[in-house]
Amino acid sequence: MTQVIVTAPAKLNLALDVVGLLPNGYHELDMIMQAVALYERVTIKKAQEIQLFCQNPIVPLNEKNTAYKAAALFFAHTGIKGGAHITIEKNVPIQAGMAGGSADAAAVLVGLNALYGASLTMPQLCELGVQIGADVPFSLVGGTARVKGIGEKIEPLPTPNAAAWPVVVAMPGRGVSTPVAFARYDELGGDLHPDCAAIAHALCRGNMEEVCALMGNSLQATSSAENTEDICAVLRQNGALASMMTGSGAAVFGVFHDVERAKQAQQQLAKTYRFAAVTHFIDCGTKIAALKE
Numbered sequence: 001m002t003q004v005i006v007t008a009p010a011k012l013n014l015a016l017d018v019v020g021l022l023p024n025g026y027h028e029l030d031m032i033m034q035a036v037a038l039y040e041r042v043t044i045k046k047a048q049e050i051q052l053f054c055q056n057p058i059v060p061l062n063e064k065n066t067a068y069k070a071a072a073l074f075f076a077h078t079g080i081k082g083g084a085h086i087t088i089e090k091n092v093p094i095q096a097g098m099a100g101g102s103a104d105a106a107a108v109l110v111g112l113n114a115l116y117g118a119s120l121t122m123p124q125l126c127e128l129g130v131q132i133g134a135d136v137p138f139s140l141v142g143g144t145a146r147v148k149g150i151g152e153k154i155e156p157l158p159t160p161n162a163a164a165w166p167v168v169v170a171m172p173g174r175g176v177s178t179p180v181a182f183a184r185y186d187e188l189g190g191d192l193h194p195d196c197a198a199i200a201h202a203l204c205r206g207n208m209e210e211v212c213a214l215m216g217n218s219l220q221a222t223s224s225a226e227n228t229e230d231i232c233a234v235l236r237q238n239g240a241l242a243s244m245m246t247g248s249g250a251a252v253f254g255v256f257h258d259v260e261r262a263k264q265a266q267q268q269l270a271k272t273y274r275f276a277a278v279t280h281f282i283d284c285g286t287k288i289a290a291l292k293e
């Protein structure tokens, strides 16, 4: 095999609770994470050195890129003397709180593992992944999960019926830097703490109305994201049962019970915002789409 194509999904936070501050400055979180059908598509070819390609001019094509970090860590960890030409098709908005950068890293780990026959297990890939970014383990595993620590403790949950609960995601003009979002929370504080245990129970019982009633994000009130409330208002006017910011922002999503109303909301949001999509929950994570000679 000389080439592999990998797809890695974006995530939404059905809940994000900041539960503590760790000595290294990272925040201890309790989250309900949900993979959705918006995918980064990454093509990896065997090569002598690590080299990145991406059509999107905003994406850095150097060692700061999570995909580059993943490749460097994979070769250092396995001792394999190799390289990779990595082409990233960016479909997930940047600085959105949807783990697009983590998805790229997850795709590279899964792709190189297959391409070079390293046989690393999913837990081993997750251990490498968290060294690149807090959301990489969930990007690898996907589906629906309660995620704790900084993102490394993953407890799988049943995925809600995708067809019954369509989702609309919209991204305002400007993204949000994750460290800035956490720094603002540290400075300004927040008293919203969604009950992730109750949401996990509701998911186990298949009670999506209850999940929607309990959803919340500790980082939303202090976020510098633009248009969060405006987007939430459009989502709710069109029938969303719940609407909120995902992760550290700036994307906002709504959960619907009617795909036609979801489409209406998406069409309305697409007139104002640079990204608006109807999507759905998925029960998987990063996957190999094709292996080629």
Ligand code: C5P
Residues within 6 Å of the ligand: 025, 026, 027, 028, 029, 132, 133, 134, 135, 149, 150, 151, 178, 179, 182
């Ligand atoms: O791990 P990742 O690169 O996604 O994190 C980016 C930044 O977000 C970290 O440097 C840290 O400032 C902040 N962060 C945090 N607590 C987390 C995850 C991220 O404070 N659990």
